[in-house]
Amino acid sequence: MTSVIHDIGYRHYDGKRLGRAYAVRSLFTHNLRAAYGLGRPVKAKIMPFLLCAIMLMPAAISVAVTAIAAQVGAGRDVQLIRYSAYAVYLQPLIAIFLAAQAPVIASRDLRFHVTPLYFSRPLSRLDYVLAKYGAFTTALFILLATPVTILYIGALVTKQKHIGTHTVHWLAAVAGCLLFALVLAGLGLVVAAFTPRRGFGVTAVMAVYLLSTTAVAAVQGIAENQTQFTVAQWAGMFAPFNLVDGVQVWALRAKQSAPEPPPSGIGGPVFTLLCAALIVGCVAILYLRFRKAGAK
Amino acid sequence: MNPVIASITFRAMLSKRRILLLFLLPALLLMLSIGLRASGHADLDNATMLLTQFGLGALLPLLALLAGTGVIGPEIDDGQIMYIMTKPIARPVISTTKYVVSVVLVVAFGVVPMFVAGVIMTGMTAGLATGFALGALVAGVAYCALFLAIAVLSRFAVTIGLIYALVWENLIARYAPGAKTLSIRQWGISVADMVTNATAVKADVASSTAVPLLIVVTVAGVAYAGWKLRTLSVTGTD
Numbered sequence: 001m002t003s004v005i006h007d008i009g010y011r012h013y014d015g016k017r018l019g020r021a022y023a024v025r026s027l028f029t030h031n032l033r034a035a036y037g038l039g040r041p042v043k044a045k046i047m048p049f050l051l052c053a054i055m056l057m058p059a060a061i062s063v064a065v066t067a068i069a070a071q072v073g074a075g076r077d078v079q080l081i082r083y084s085a086y087a088v089y090l091q092p093l094i095a096i097f098l099a100a101q102a103p104v105i106a107s108r109d110l111r112f113h114v115t116p117l118y119f120s121r122p123l124s125r126l127d128y129v130l131a132k133y134g135a136f137t138t139a140l141f142i143l144l145a146t147p148v149t150i151l152y153i154g155a156l157v158t159k160q161k162h163i164g165t166h167t168v169h170w171l172a173a174v175a176g177c178l179l180f181a182l183v184l185a186g187l188g189l190v191v192a193a194f195t196p197r198r199g200f201g202v203t204a205v206m207a208v209y210l211l212s213t214t215a216v217a218a219v220q221g222i223a224e225n226q227t228q229f230t231v232a233q234w235a236g237m238f239a240p241f242n243l244v245d246g247v248q249v250w251a252l253r254a255k256q257s258a259p260e261p262p263p264s265g266i267g268g269p270v271f272t273l274l275c276a277a278l279i280v281g282c283v284a285i286l287y288l289r290f291r292k293a294g295a296k
Numbered sequence: 297m298n299p300v301i302a303s304i305t306f307r308a309m310l311s312k313r314r315i316l317l318l319f320l321l322p323a324l325l326l327m328l329s330i331g332l333r334a335s336g337h338a339d340l341d342n343a344t345m346l347l348t349q350f351g352l353g354a355l356l357p358l359l360a361l362l363a364g365t366g367v368i369g370p371e372i373d374d375g376q377i378m379y380i381m382t383k384p385i386a387r388p389v390i391s392t393t394k395y396v397v398s399v400v401l402v403v404a405f406g407v408v409p410m411f412v413a414g415v416i417m418t419g420m421t422a423g424l425a426t427g428f429a430l431g432a433l434v435a436g437v438a439y440c441a442l443f444l445a446i447a448v449l450s451r452f453a454v455t456i457g458l459i460y461a462l463v464w465e466n467l468i469a470r471y472a473p474g475a476k477t478l479s480i481r482q483w484g485i486s487v488a489d490m491v492t493n494a495t496a497v498k499a500d501v502a503s504s505t506a507v508p509l510l511i512v513v514t515v516a517g518v519a520y521a522g523w524k525l526r527t528l529s530v531t532g533t534d
Contacts, residue, residue: 047455054463092462100455195313199369202454203362207317210462211324214354218328221349222342 023123024131031135035101044104051097052143055090059147063154070158080155083148083173084248085257087180091241094184095209097143102188103201105136106286110196115290129286136189140181148173172252180244183275186282187240193289213239220260233263237271243278246271298385298393305367305397317362318401321355322409329413340424343417344496347428351410352435352484357461359406360436363398364443365453368521372528373451381528388522395444395518402436427492435484438510441517442480448524476500483510 030039036052037045062081069078087094109115118128152170160166188205195201216239223232236242236258245258250268262271310318328346332338368391371377380390410432414425442460447453461481469475469482476482482499486506489499499506 043451047452090467092467096455096458096462099458100452197313197370198373199365199454200314200362202458203358203366204317206361206454206458207321207358210354210358211321214350215324215328218346218350221345222332222337225342225345226337 020122020124020127023121024127027118027123027128027131028135028138031105031132032138034104035136035139037104047100048097051093051100052146055093055097055143056147056150058090059086059150059154062151063158066154066160067158080151080160082255082257083151083169084176084245084252084254086148086151086173087144087177088241088245088257091213094140094143094180095206098140098184098188099202099205099209101139102136102185102192102205103195103198105132106189106192107196107198107201110193111198125291126287129283129290133185133189133283133286137178137181137185140185141178144177144180145174148177169254172248172254176244176248176252176254179247179275180241182279183240183244186279186286190282190285190289193286209240213241215239216242217259230263233260233267236260236262237274243271243275247275297396298389301380301385301390301393302397305394308370309363309366309397309401314362314366318359318405321359322405325350325355325409325413326416329416333416338417340418340422340494341496343414343424344494346417347410347414347424348485348497351413351428352432352481352488353466355410356402356406356432356436356484357439357457357465357481359402360398360439361443361454361457361461363401364440365447365457367394367398367447368444369447369451369453372448377528381525387525387528388519391444391448391521391525392518395440395521398440398444399437402440403433406436407432422494423492424494424497427488427490427494427497430491431484431486431488434487434510435480438480438483438513438517441514441521445517445520445524448521448528473500477505478509480510480513482506 033039036048058081066078066080081089109118115128119125148170152166155166155170156163187208191205191208192201195204216235219235220232223229223235236246242258242260245254245256246262246268248254249256249261251272262268325346328350329338329343332342332346368377371380381387407429411425411429414428418424420426443453443457446456450456464475465479465481469479479501482501483506485497486499486501486503487510489497490503
């Protein structure tokens with residue numbers, strides 16, 4: 001009996017062991033709350049809730065304008081913002097939320113070298129990464145899907161025509177929001193996990209989004225000037241929002257919201273495959289990053 | 297100016313991961329401009345598009361954000377600024393030194409690459425490269441001053457700076473053109489427009505408005521940072 005050597009007479013814990021599932025669940029809720037600054041000082045809540053409020057504003061205004069227009073009888077001409085276009089139109093705000101909150105999830109444990117404390121629990125590395133990824137994806141999904149749902153409720157309340165089509169489009173848009181959340185959360189967490197220093201992670205995540213998006217926009221603009229439309233369409237897959245919008249267009253039958261649709265033919269499947277590869281790749285990189293994180 | 301503070305700040309800014317990003321940003325611009333040149337599409341219109349959209353619209357604000365907040369933000373966060381502030385050096389000297397460092401970084405990694413990219417694409421035609429280099433310089437100087445002031449003011453400097461650069465200068469300016477009057481990017485384009493005679497460069501703000509505003513923002517930003525640093529309270533980090 002080896003345990004005897006260490007038994008110096010303290011009382012043993014003989015309560016219930018909550019186990020791995022409980023640890024994963026706790027980590028998930030903790031990180032989901034942390035993404036919105038809940039359970040932290042007021043200062044940490046300002047940014048996420050401010051961005052959330054700004055995200056909701058266009059949807060609320062759109063519903064209000066439609067409702068007023070319906071009252072004065074101009075309802076034919078005024079339409080709600082398209083559900084699947086919402087994330088693409090407001091992408092700067094979503095990107096700021098992503099950049100501001102990804103380091104909160106991914107960098108803090110690294111910065112303060114506390115990962116060994118997590119891994120001394122019945123929690124595997126993969127559990128840890130998946131719990132964080134899931135939590136951040138959920139946080140982003142809440143940010144994206146809430147305004148879209150407000151628009152849909154607005155459509156119901158103002159008694160829009162073709163409510164069946166509205167429902168289908170809304171469901172497709174919510175699926176699109178989930179895809180946006182999955183891709184963006186993956187990218188954000190990977191970049192933030194490699195830049196643990198405070199403030200720097202925010203800039204790094206932003207750099208990845210802003211540079212890819214503006215570079216693609218510039219290439220697309222130039223390619224269109226030269227009437228090379230296929231080049232312009234293929235270029236879309238190098239920017240996250242254009243990529244996911246391409247998948248929305250192909251897989252979810254949405255109208256295109258990014259400047260260019262995916263190329264016809266194999267374009268849609270390629271965009272979708274790339275999306276899937278991106279999500280899996282991000283989880284794999286995060287796993288590798290956190291596998292040795294406790295070493296230093 | 298204090299050479300010791302300057303050298304410490306430089307060393308902190310050029311640490312291994314930061315420098316990767318600092319090189320990556322202009323490298324992308326140069327790659328795109330070489331690609332344009334190689335594929336034979338490097339006319340004045342396309343060069344202007346690339347330099348305005350990518351150069352002034354993304355590269356410069358990002359670099360200035362990285363440099364302007366990076367020179368002082370992390371030190372305030374982890375409390376290291378105390379070791380400098382307890383030395384007999386006037387606080388405005390500290391902030392001004394850090395400001396100069398950030399401007400030097402923006403010039404080295406932003407303005408010079410913009411000029412080189414301009415030359416690669418159009419040579420010296422119509423003074424496009426010179427115009428954009430000058431526009432980028434004045435915009436970079438103003439951005440750095442603004443972001444330094446925000447960095448001293450708030451712990452969320454990077455996010456606030458991003459909201460200004462992205463939401464105000466991009467999103468709101470697109471739908472409400474009046475917002476362009478208070479946009480450093482537009483002031484930079486205005487200065488570029490003054491220098492170059494390429495018709496592709498179109499400024500939305502008159503240079504008689506842009507130049508005074510640039511000076512006001514720069515002076516006010518640096519002065520505010522120096523003044524605020526005198527009464528800085530270092531609170532806990534997260």
